[in-house]
Amino acid sequence: MQPDISVKHLNKVYADGFSALKDINLDIKPGEIFALLGPNGAGKTTLISIICGIVNLSDGEVKAAGYDIVKDYRRARESIGLVPQELNTDSFETVWDAVSFSRGLFGKPPAPDHIEKVLKDLSLWDKRNNRIMSLSGGMKRRVMIAKALSHEPRILFLDEPTAGVDVELRRDMWEMVRKLRANGVTIILTTHYIEEAEEMADRIGVIREGEIILVEDKTRLMSKLGKKELRLHLQNPLDKIPGQLALEPVDLSEDGYELIYTFDSQQEQAGVARLLRTLGEMGIEFRDIQTRESSLEEIFVGLVNE
């Protein structure tokens, strides 16, 4: 299957000589939700801006929907909808006019049916005759998405879609993004909220200092790099880790009441059975057991700080 976005050996050096992207290679499959994660200044916006034709590439090749973004700029750009990080929506226009106008910018003939569907999908239909400047921040964000979808792109970029929005709206946005995907739209989002990637993405790419350091299926990533933790709450405190457990990956809490055993998610459970057996043999009793898996956030922080 031809990827919706194909990036090959992409480099970007800004005019001041700063190398913002270094040999990026990335394919985005049709219909997937791809989350691009990375610390501030890693190069996420630069990468998106190049794919969307806003920033020139220095070297390499990028295709969107099969069209080269340089040689076939118009076709490539037509296949993309972009919701930028900055919202510039202090407009006197009505929602309906703004969204219809966006479609016109791509040279597409008016399609009131499509605009109506987009506005309804984004719960903006009731607001169609309102001026944009009179809307709440969350509604304005929806208008930005409606504008990006006005020309029926098959690929949608969301740059920090939920930065600064409240929890409820964030959940609404996630729901909406899933709906878009169900309608066949390929979605690439950047986010600082790891929870967002954990909740929505099919695949995750991590970018650090202009380099892609990892691209992985989300579930595989979590099981591959994730750790599990087993906490045993002891009946009586220990003053140190017993010698019989010296070789096990075990920590003791400060108050001596908790033994914490950490192991790879992928590892079989033999270690746990061994630990429990040893404790039984030593007569160490415990009153509670808890297990916990590391979150994507912990995995991410580990990755970018390596």
Ligand SMILES: Nc1ncnc2c1ncn2[C@@H]1O[C@H](COP(=O)(O)OP(=O)(O)OP(=O)(O)O)[C@@H](O)[C@H]1O
């Ligand atoms: N026009 C420019 N000229 C020179 N350097 C630039 C320019 N634009 C961006 N940069 C630098 O390129 C690097 C990547 O910036 P970019 O905005 O792509 O990062 P980002 O990952 O999107 O960060 P954030 O999460 O903060 O939005 C940064 O170090 C930034 O200072």
